[in-house]
Amino acid sequence: MISSDRIPLNTINQREIDFFDNFGDWWSEDSELKGLREMNPIRVQYIMEQIKNSKPTLIAENPLFTPLQGLRIADIGCGPGFLTESLSRLGAEVVGLDLGKTNIAMARAHANNDPQLKNNLKNGKLVYMEASIETLLEDPRCLGSFDIVCSMEVLEHVDNPLEFVRLCSSLVKTDGHIFLSTINRTFASLFYMILMAEYVLRLIPIGTHHHRQFINPKRIISTLTTSQFVIKDLLGLKYNPVTRTWRFDNDTSVNYILHAIKQ
Ligand SMILES: C[S@@+](CC[C@H](N)C(=O)[O-])C[C@H]1O[C@@H](n2cnc3c(N)ncnc32)[C@H](O)[C@@H]1O
């Protein structure tokens, strides 16, 4: 697939997929997973700022407020489509892919409630696929075919996450972008993301995260660098449980997001 001289590692962790496929309506205000939706504005802001800073010409100048028009984006592990919908509204052609059957059904149903997104679904500018990245890559036309690949809060839920990063990176065009967000493997992430967020503040369901699956950004950076990417940015994300909002922070010891460009 990526290189014919090596056997690809399995990245699918069925237990994780089943876990995320059983949360009812993630879009609801009372969803136990509403924290992910609350994270969406800062991700969209990050993606737009990073693209503008590194390649202003990618942002289309047009009167329809669709600055991502003309770009092809893959959102891997899209859940019920929080980021996917935003990118579609901004004018991109987006493929949202997730192995959760209920998540993909929820994503399609939610998009069908909005006239613009419904139209995008109808004309194939917004596509949801119940599939793994491995399945997507079985179509050789997908290799190097996306301007932007995003995978947000997924790496800590797959097996062999660095293989998953390599698979994501193989979808990106030369000069294209990859955006990844996940959780660092530190004492701080054990304290904040598991003890505090799951057990004390009950911000996310107990059992959502496993510390051994958290990843140091250096490992992702090194994988991307050996896959011909130049790292453009690595930034921490901090959550305020009182205002229920996220902000950027230089501290990457818990949540972080990164951006790289393929050479
Ligand atoms: C924490 S959720 C993140 C959802 C979305 N990216 C967001 O941030 O709003 C993780 C998602 O990854 C999906 N997932 C986990 N492993 C996957 C895999 N190997 N292939 C596709 N999707 C996967 C799960 O089904 C789940 O929807």
Ligand SMILES: [Mg+2]
């Ligand atoms: Mg997570």
